[in-house]
Amino acid sequence: MQPSVKSLSLMPASWRLLALAVAVSAALSAPLARAQTEDYAEVNRLMRAGQMSEALSKADQFLAGKPRDPQMRFLKGVIQTETGKPADAIATFTKLTEDFPELPEPYNNLAVLYAGQSQFDKARAALEMAIRTNPSYATAHENLGDVYAKLASQAYSKALQLDAGNAGVAPKLSLIRNLFAADAKGVRPTTVAAATAPAPAPAASTRPATATAPAVTPAQPAAPAPAAGAAQDEVEAAVLAWAKAWSSKNMQGYLGAYAQGFTPPGGQSRKDWEADRRARIVPRNRIDVTISDLNVSVNGDRATARFRQGYSSDNLNVTSRKTLELVKSGSRWLILRESTGA
Amino acid sequence: MAGWRTQQRGHASVPVVFSGGGLRPRRRPAALWAAVVGVMVTVALIGACVGREEHSGVVMEPVTLAAAATAPAAAGGPGTLLDSTLAKVQDAARDLVLPRAADTGLERRPLAEPAMQAMLPKLGQAEARLIAIYQRISQGQHRQALAEADALVRDHPNFHLAHLVHGDLLSVQVRPVSQIGDVPDTKARAALEQLQVLREESRRRLRALTERPPEGYVPTQFLTLSPQSRHAIAIDASRSRLYLFENLTPAHASGALASTPRLRLLADFYISVGLQGIEKQVEGDKRTPLGVYYITSSLNPKSLPDLYGVGALPINYPNPLDVQRGKTGSGIWLHGTPSDQFVRAPQASDGCVVLSNPDLERLLATVQVRTTPVVIAPELHWLRPETLDAERRQFEQTLQSWRDAKVQGDLQQLQGFYSSRFLSQGRNLSQWWPRLEAEVRGNSNGTRGLELKDLSLLQWRDDQDTMVVTFGEVALGQSRGVTKRQYWARENDQWKIFFEGNP
Numbered sequence: 036m037q038p039s040v041k042s043l044s045l046m047p048a049s050w051r052l053l054a055l056a057v058a059v060s061a062a063l064s065a066p067l068a069r070a071q072t073e074d075y076a077e078v079n080r081l082m083r084a085g086q087m088s089e090a091l092s093k094a095d096q097f098l099a100g101k102p103r104d105p106q107m108r109f110l111k112g113v114i115q116t117e118t119g120k121p122a123d124a125i126a127t128f129t130k131l132t133e134d135f136p137e138l139p140e141p142y143n144n145l146a147v148l149y150a151g152q153s154q155f156d157k158a159r160a161a162l163e164m165a166i167r168t169n170p171s172y173a174t175a176h177e178n179l180g181d182v183y184a185k186l187a188s189q190a191y192s193k194a195l196q197l198d199a200g201n202a203g204v205a206p207k208l209s210l211i212r213n214l215f216a217a218d219a220k221g222v223r224p225t226t227v228a229a230a231t232a233p234a235p236a237p238a239a240s241t242r243p244a245t246a247t248a249p250a251v252t253p254a255q256p257a258a259p260a261p262a263a264g265a266a267q268d269e270v271e272a273a274v275l276a277w278a279k280a281w282s283s284k285n286m287q288g289y290l291g292a293y294a295q296g297f298t299p300p301g302g303q304s305r306k307d308w309e310a311d312r313r314a315r316i317v318p319r320n321r322i323d324v325t326i327s328d329l330n331v332s333v334n335g336d337r338a339t340a341r342f343r344q345g346y347s348s349d350n351l352n353v354t355s356r357k358t359l360e361l362v363k364s365g366s367r368w369l370i371l372r373e374s375t376g377a
Numbered sequence: 378m379a380g381w382r383t384q385q386r387g388h389a390s391v392p393v394v395f396s397g398g399g400l401r402p403r404r405r406p407a408a409l410w411a412a413v414v415g416v417m418v419t420v421a422l423i424g425a426c427v428g429r430e431e432h433s434g435v436v437m438e439p440v441t442l443a444a445a446a447t448a449p450a451a452a453g454g455p456g457t458l459l460d461s462t463l464a465k466v467q468d469a470a471r472d473l474v475l476p477r478a479a480d481t482g483l484e485r486r487p488l489a490e491p492a493m494q495a496m497l498p499k500l501g502q503a504e505a506r507l508i509a510i511y512q513r514i515s516q517g518q519h520r521q522a523l524a525e526a527d528a529l530v531r532d533h534p535n536f537h538l539a540h541l542v543h544g545d546l547l548s549v550q551v552r553p554v555s556q557i558g559d560v561p562d563t564k565a566r567a568a569l570e571q572l573q574v575l576r577e578e579s580r581r582r583l584r585a586l587t588e589r590p591p592e593g594y595v596p597t598q599f600l601t602l603s604p605q606s607r608h609a610i611a612i613d614a615s616r617s618r619l620y621l622f623e624n625l626t627p628a629h630a631s632g633a634l635a636s637t638p639r640l641r642l643l644a645d646f647y648i649s650v651g652l653q654g655i656e657k658q659v660e661g662d663k664r665t666p667l668g669v670y671y672i673t674s675s676l677n678p679k680s681l682p683d684l685y686g687v688g689a690l691p692i693n694y695p696n697p698l699d700v701q702r703g704k705t706g707s708g709i710w711l712h713g714t715p716s717d718q719f720v721r722a723p724q725a726s727d728g729c730v731v732l733s734n735p736d737l738e739r740l741l742a743t744v745q746v747r748t749t750p751v752v753i754a755p756e757l758h759w760l761r762p763e764t765l766d767a768e769r770r771q772f773e774q775t776l777q778s779w780r781d782a783k784v785q786g787d788l789q790q791l792q793g794f795y796s797s798r799f800l801s802q803g804r805n806l807s808q809w810w811p812r813l814e815a816e817v818r819g820n821s822n823g824t825r826g827l828e829l830k831d832l833s834l835l836q837w838r839d840d841q842d843t844m845v846v847t848f849g850e851v852a853l854g855q856s857r858g859v860t861k862r863q864y865w866a867r868e869n870d871q872w873k874i875f876f877e878g879n880p
Binding site for chain 2: 179180183189190192193194195196314318319320
């Protein structure tokens, strides 16, 4: 359902206001809209800085005057999500879906929260609503794909009477951080469950083709130490080999690229992580991983590789920033840590 | 930082989000279309396999995986083998020159045919719903199939095959599914046996559901069935299938002792047999016996362990033929399923026949103890009951001759009807004979005739022809008599009695 002129007349007054605000702010002409935009920007800034309680009070302050404002309520939901208050966040987003059923984002984030609580049926229902609301909503499609895969895995476990205990990790769904953002991929992987995770990495644009001006590309890591050229070449080769093994679904090569001491994300055990990776990689018909903007810094037997990773498979096409921390083990460079985001 | 700024930008670019120019907006319709194409290709590819299977008759390979799996790839789309399995079944029904499946007398029907809809009420409810889901899949209605599968597993959380199909339907939303139970490798390795068992269950159900007995046809064993037996059961082990009939055979017309049987198929259910299969020989061999049996009692479920589910109907294994052949063991029942399972694997029991609890409940509510025959065959063969008229008349004459000899008190002639292998209640013929002699004298002294009524003839053919004969024996002028059961064997083209007693 798309907000066209036709549907405008059916909208509740508040939604019309919202539409108006958006239109106006797009034109960047009305002082009111600008003021609001500045409020959103300020809350965003505080969130980015990790000043969550300040962000929350700022949002609450704003909402005291405009209790129905969807954008700020949405931000508040995001803050609640990121500060490990899933029940509050669920309440916030649920209320948003009730007040603004046309918006897919709150449904999407509800799904993320439900998935974080392993309530995958609810997550699925919310995402199906998000898609019904906006059939071309890519993030919701991707999240739904992950939820379907998870539900399928659970169904198979039930069918095969496998212990639900080893049902593995929750899929990492993408949280939307901002209403009315261009359909940006949320940050993948941001686990809601991992509330202790550092402030979530910013989203990478999904569309390399979009005019993501060079100005907005993430700042290059500050002055990478000029490393010995040889070591740098070795690390680059290791990263490319890793991407190649991944692309060719060479699980031995892929998993072998990780060091013994590799820390799987989300506190997973190595075994579970490997199983998870296999389950994600092996069934794909086609995987294509590309590396660009590769930047390597070497420090003794440690190295950091930062790059833009393009991943495309049967049903997914994402570009994201990735950082690999590597350790030299014998003659090989192996991955110690893998993180997404700048 | 990029993301944030991009999003700030996005804040002002609402039209982009809503304009429908999304990133991958048409993915799903495309996938669906590709699936349809994939299936069409697979159907063409599979036609050949079906033709081959016709000659083998019994075994349908678990789908020609290698051949079929490559087809969707060739079509460049995620065609599913689940689809093609069904397509194959339909194809089989459409293109076969012979309308009958091998020599079983069964009629092949595509799943989607209206006649199939008429069949659904005959199935256990859960199976009917599963089949409806298969039908949806075969018509490419994956979303609807998924919704129905959601509901089915919600209502029957212990129906493992339903979970498997549910998993496939969820998976097909995000990736191609190349076979029934297309589980990820890690899981497949962890439970390979269970996976194969579920695929086999699916295969057997589909087979039983697409190869149907034509209206009015009866399994060959039922030569005639007395109205005393209000119901009858026949089990086809090769299809893991139990058929429940209502007996509509009219009381014998004047003159004719044995009427043409009229059996109406009430329902048919998926069943499991012994872990080691069929043809029970000795105690503990975990096999299900083959032969003609009767239900002997109904056990109180309250006194049964959970393993047996909602109840149990013991049958008279070993019957006199089994005893004659030195078979051992006991306690063969038709029973239900433990609470954590909806059904059991096709081969799972210690020799019992296992039904789902809802299906067993239907049996418990329908059949009668002692008068309900249970035929357990490796494979049932179905025919129009009139086809057996000659055989029926022939045996009826033999039986009449036996009766005549008994009425006339011609002991020598009577003895000719008895086999040298006779064994009843531990007595051989010479030990049994005085008893029969006394009976004959008692009868023929007053030159009273003997009337036979309520005749049931159940024939069993393996390396010998056996007839299980049940009838009421009433002295003429009396209103009541005794019910007798005899086992006859064809020895050198002569029918001989090797057991006689009361059921």
